[in-house]
Amino acid sequence: MVNENKRIQSVERAMAILETIAAAGGEARLVDLAETMGLHKSTMHGLLNTLAALGYVSRQGTGYALGLRLREIAQPLNDADALLKEAFAPALSALVQLTGETCYLAVPCGTRKYVYIDVLERGEGALANTSRGKREGLTTSAIGKVFLALDKDLSRSLRKAGLLTPDLEHDLNLIVEQGYALDLEQAEPGLNCMALPLRKQGRLVASLSVAGPVSRLPQATLVAIAGKVMRDMYDMIKL
Numbered sequence: 001m002v003n004e005n006k007r008i009q010s011v012e013r014a015m016a017i018l019e020t021i022a023a024a025g026g027e028a029r030l031v032d033l034a035e036t037m038g039l040h041k042s043t044m045h046g047l048l049n050t051l052a053a054l055g056y057v058s059r060q061g062t063g064y065a066l067g068l069r070l071r072e073i074a075q076p077l078n079d080a081d082a083l084l085k086e087a088f089a090p091a092l093s094a095l096v097q098l099t100g101e102t103c104y105l106a107v108p109c110g111t112r113k114y115v116y117i118d119v120l121e122r123g124e125g126a127l128a129n130t131s132r133g134k135r136e137g138l139t140t141s142a143i144g145k146v147f148l149a150l151d152k153d154l155s156r157s158l159r160k161a162g163l164l165t166p167d168l169e170h171d172l173n174l175i176v177e178q179g180y181a182l183d184l185e186q187a188e189p190g191l192n193c194m195a196l197p198l199r200k201q202g203r204l205v206a207s208l209s210v211a212g213p214v215s216r217l218p219q220a221t222l223v224a225i226a227g228k229v230m231r232d233m234y235d236m237i238k239l
Helices: 009-023 030-037 041-054 069-099 142-150 152-160 166-178 219-232
Strands: 027-029 057-060 063-066 102-109 113-120 135-137 181-184 191-200 203-213
Touching: 009 027, 009 030, 009 041, 009 057, 009 063, 027 030, 030 041, 030 063, 041 057, 069 102, 069 113, 069 191, 069 203, 069 219, 102 142, 113 142, 135 142, 142 152, 142 166, 142 181, 142 191, 142 203, 181 219, 191 219, 203 219
Parallel strands: none
Antiparallel strands: 027 063, 057 063, 102 113, 102 203, 113 135, 181 191, 191 203
């Protein structure tokens, strides 16, 4: 279990720098980073200097860019994502064909987020690049609630930090019973979502979901889709 209340500020700041540079397109100026993160320029310079010495960022003229060492340490994750995408590609494609809506493959990312590793739109036959790699909150979406409901260590971490409300606890218990999660305009007005767990050798590894406008995916339709997937696509979602 991860202790949400026991974190080291300097490590958080260093990771936040890398994320801020990535969000800026891979390169950013010291002054902009300091302003964005609310840090003094001398503090920011010290953090950047340390990251540069370790190879996690590099100096590019007046700015700082992501360093090549990140590619090296991220390769095992890229390989793992590629294996998951390949394993569950039939399920993702089948859900798109069944629903005619955008469908997602996601994995947990820390104790508060998940990340999309594959997104497919009907007729596109390719990733929706606007969502690939995007992170979302665990407590505010169907996908996140699937992970929280079925990963006991993850839910204990957030429960200990006081981040699980009574309503959310009720939702998690319901998900365990019914085998799927719903998000009825909770994450975004006008948008409904249904998510299911994906398992390999009995272990929860990812989540499969569909999202669309309330007018096309009302609650009754999502419940029917969930039932059909669990019945007719069982071999695709449990490997």
